[in-house]
Amino acid sequence: MTSEKRPKRVHDFALTRWRGGTVDPRPCRIETRVRYAETDQMGVVYHANHLVWFEMGRVEWLDRLDLPYRAIEKEGLQLPVIEIGCRYQAPARFDETLVIETRFIGVTRARARFGYRLIGPTGIPIAEGYSEHAAVDKDLHPVRIPDWLLEVLDQPAESEEEQPA
Amino acid sequence: MTSEKRPKRVHDFALTRWRGGTVDPRPCRIETRVRYAETDQMGVVYHANHLVWFEMGRVEWLDRLDLPYRAIEKEGLQLPVIEIGCRYQAPARFDETLVIETRFIGVTRARARFGYRLIGPTGIPIAEGYSEHAAVDKDLHPVRIPDWLLEVLDQPAESEEEQPA
Amino acid sequence: MTSEKRPKRVHDFALTRWRGGTVDPRPCRIETRVRYAETDQMGVVYHANHLVWFEMGRVEWLDRLDLPYRAIEKEGLQLPVIEIGCRYQAPARFDETLVIETRFIGVTRARARFGYRLIGPTGIPIAEGYSEHAAVDKDLHPVRIPDWLLEVLDQPAESEEEQPA
Amino acid sequence: MTSEKRPKRVHDFALTRWRGGTVDPRPCRIETRVRYAETDQMGVVYHANHLVWFEMGRVEWLDRLDLPYRAIEKEGLQLPVIEIGCRYQAPARFDETLVIETRFIGVTRARARFGYRLIGPTGIPIAEGYSEHAAVDKDLHPVRIPDWLLEVLDQPAESEEEQPA
Numbered sequence: 223m224t225s226e227k228r229p230k231r232v233h234d235f236a237l238t239r240w241r242g243g244t245v246d247p248r249p250c251r252i253e254t255r256v257r258y259a260e261t262d263q264m265g266v267v268y269h270a271n272h273l274v275w276f277e278m279g280r281v282e283w284l285d286r287l288d289l290p291y292r293a294i295e296k297e298g299l300q301l302p303v304i305e306i307g308c309r310y311q312a313p314a315r316f317d318e319t320l321v322i323e324t325r326f327i328g329v330t331r332a333r334a335r336f337g338y339r340l341i342g343p344t345g346i347p348i349a350e351g352y353s354e355h356a357a358v359d360k361d362l363h364p365v366r367i368p369d370w371l372l373e374v375l376d377q378p379a380e381s382e383e384e385q386p387a
Numbered sequence: 388m389t390s391e392k393r394p395k396r397v398h399d400f401a402l403t404r405w406r407g408g409t410v411d412p413r414p415c416r417i418e419t420r421v422r423y424a425e426t427d428q429m430g431v432v433y434h435a436n437h438l439v440w441f442e443m444g445r446v447e448w449l450d451r452l453d454l455p456y457r458a459i460e461k462e463g464l465q466l467p468v469i470e471i472g473c474r475y476q477a478p479a480r481f482d483e484t485l486v487i488e489t490r491f492i493g494v495t496r497a498r499a500r501f502g503y504r505l506i507g508p509t510g511i512p513i514a515e516g517y518s519e520h521a522a523v524d525k526d527l528h529p530v531r532i533p534d535w536l537l538e539v540l541d542q543p544a545e546s547e548e549e550q551p552a
Numbered sequence: 553m554t555s556e557k558r559p560k561r562v563h564d565f566a567l568t569r570w571r572g573g574t575v576d577p578r579p580c581r582i583e584t585r586v587r588y589a590e591t592d593q594m595g596v597v598y599h600a601n602h603l604v605w606f607e608m609g610r611v612e613w614l615d616r617l618d619l620p621y622r623a624i625e626k627e628g629l630q631l632p633v634i635e636i637g638c639r640y641q642a643p644a645r646f647d648e649t650l651v652i653e654t655r656f657i658g659v660t661r662a663r664a665r666f667g668y669r670l671i672g673p674t675g676i677p678i679a680e681g682y683s684e685h686a687a688v689d690k691d692l693h694p695v696r697i698p699d700w701l702l703e704v705l706d707q708p709a710e711s712e713e714e715q716p717a
Numbered sequence: 718m719t720s721e722k723r724p725k726r727v728h729d730f731a732l733t734r735w736r737g738g739t740v741d742p743r744p745c746r747i748e749t750r751v752r753y754a755e756t757d758q759m760g761v762v763y764h765a766n767h768l769v770w771f772e773m774g775r776v777e778w779l780d781r782l783d784l785p786y787r788a789i790e791k792e793g794l795q796l797p798v799i800e801i802g803c804r805y806q807a808p809a810r811f812d813e814t815l816v817i818e819t820r821f822i823g824v825t826r827a828r829a830r831f832g833y834r835l836i837g838p839t840g841i842p843i844a845e846g847y848s849e850h851a852a853v854d855k856d857l858h859p860v861r862i863p864d865w866l867l868e869v870l871d872q873p874a875e876s877e878e879e880q881p882a
Contacts, residue, residue: 263594269471302475423611424607428758431758639800
């Protein structure tokens with residue numbers, strides 16, 4: 223909402239507490255239209271809804287890898303969110319069409335991370351954030367991220383030595 | 388969800404990117420009972436709902452200062468969330484009664500921050516997080532946090548030189 | 553919102569399309585405090601949230617029969633909503649404490665119905681509604697409501713020959 | 718969920734307690750993709766979310782009349798929901814693309830009504846419902862539906878003498 227908090231680089235914030243990180247060669251953009259239900263009495267979107275939009279972006283990102291999340295769940299694997307962060311840059315308003323931009327940040331044997339940007343109608347940044355996921359089985363017991371998933375997620379990309387700010 | 392991510396101190400995470408911070412002499416605890424509507428098909432609470440519980444804690448915290456948020460809004464001031472972070476430690480489940488613990492982290496002329504812990508029925512940590520707020524007027528234009536609010540928020544507390552991990 | 557739509561009797565509306573109905577000897581009242589997240593940009597609570605409050609009332613009603621819904625689910629039985637109705641009488645606002653009043657309307661071999669009233673701080677009626685439920689197994693296949701549940705729900709109450717308006 | 722409750726005609730249910738009703742010459746269809754956030758621990762969509770989908774359909778229906786709801790609000794007019802009804806016919810599931818079909822049912826000086834059908838991927842009916850709306854000003858005081866709105870809504874359509882079941 224104020225300019226001094228504007229990140230210097232795309233996905234600065236997405237690297238919070240994350241070592242490493244690659245330039246995602248598969249950025250994914252989808253659109254969503256703001257629902258009345260998503261607003262609050264401040265006249266703008268309630269801040270928890272941005273996390274749902276991140277989920278929409280993530281689902282679409284996996285789809286484009288031919289790895290729909292519903293198929294992952296059918297394999298008995300689930301990827302619950304274990305950490306989330308979001309910085310709100312400008313309010314989102316009812317009936318606006320927003321762009322949800324999703325990038326893959328990185329994966330280890332135990333965790334995977336995605337970064338997000340929400341962009342408003344005139345190109346104005348609405349929010350940026352990240353989600354970190356663990357892998358669990360049907361009973362929510364932690365498991366290692368299986369090879370078949372790791373291989374798809376961790377396709378070679380241009381490595382960029384990035385460190386959290 | 389895994390032990391190696393367990394924070395060393397309470398509210399470690401709440402200090403992410405925040406300079407300074409005091410020991411809040413006014414911790415506030417309320418309870419909430421998990422609604423069916425708050426669960427998802429993983430069988431546990433969907434992660435965006437934790438942010439709503441943080442809001443409940445914050446509203447109560449302000450109440451206990453005789454500074455109800457609805458009264459703040461009547462003064463023409465609003466405190467939108469400009470940054471949020473949450474680390475999920477264990478799933479929350481339908482019908483559980485959770486404790487929402489809210490602490491004041493700090494305030495500057497432009498921002499205020501709260502830290503939160505969610506605690507499950509057996510004392511198990513469910514999540515910890517923080518929210519950072521700007522001050523805006525009715526038209527959502529940024530304003531400085533007014534003196535009357537600053538004075539109430541920033542009551543002398545034991546100062547503790549804390550730095551983000 | 554207008555007086556000509558005010559029901560003549562309590563739970564008139566709850567009997568819509570329902571034959572029979574008894575005077576529930578076990579009315580149940582709980583309170584809920586309106587969350588900021590539940591408001592929309594009209595400055596009042598978004599209408600879908602009233603259904604969640606009905607759910608809270610229903611869960612509590614079952615609790616008081618020593619029949620918690622989580623225990624019903626553990627028996628492999630689920631009671632999805634198959635019809636819902638709500639009439640909104642006055643807006644609910646942020647931070648108000650509302651009373652959720654739940655009454656049992658009736659049960660057949662295949663369906664059960666509950667009626668609800670939401671009451672505002674000054675006793676003003678906020679909404680009245682009903683939910684009708686089927687019984688399904690874990691795979692969502694329809695089943696008859698089992699005897700153990702029927703017996704608890706359908707305890708003798710004063711019968712009143714009521715017909716839908 | 719059971720076949721005997723299948724309505725004999727389209728929008729039977731939408732006419733509940735409503736006198737008259739016309740065949741809407743402007744049915745409107747949009748799609749929505751089920752979000753993970755919209756599911757609950759039953760493994761299907763939580764029933765309150767269907768009301769949000771109805772809202773999406775209604776907003777689109779108004780758009781196609783060149784009467785976007787955001788423009789109506791700019792005129793100082795709001796159309797809060799004063800009655801809602803929904804019958805659930807089959808569960809909606811994560812990641813399904815649903816069709817939201819919206820029809821205009823009728824308007825009086827004080828009220829307007831819309832009917833909805835939700836249709837699943839294979840053409841299966843998911844739910845049908847209706848919403849009735851009052852007109853209020855910015856302060857939520859009831860007003861008559863203004864002529865400019867009445868004229869657009871109540872365009873001549875083939876009249877069909879329908880009575881509520």
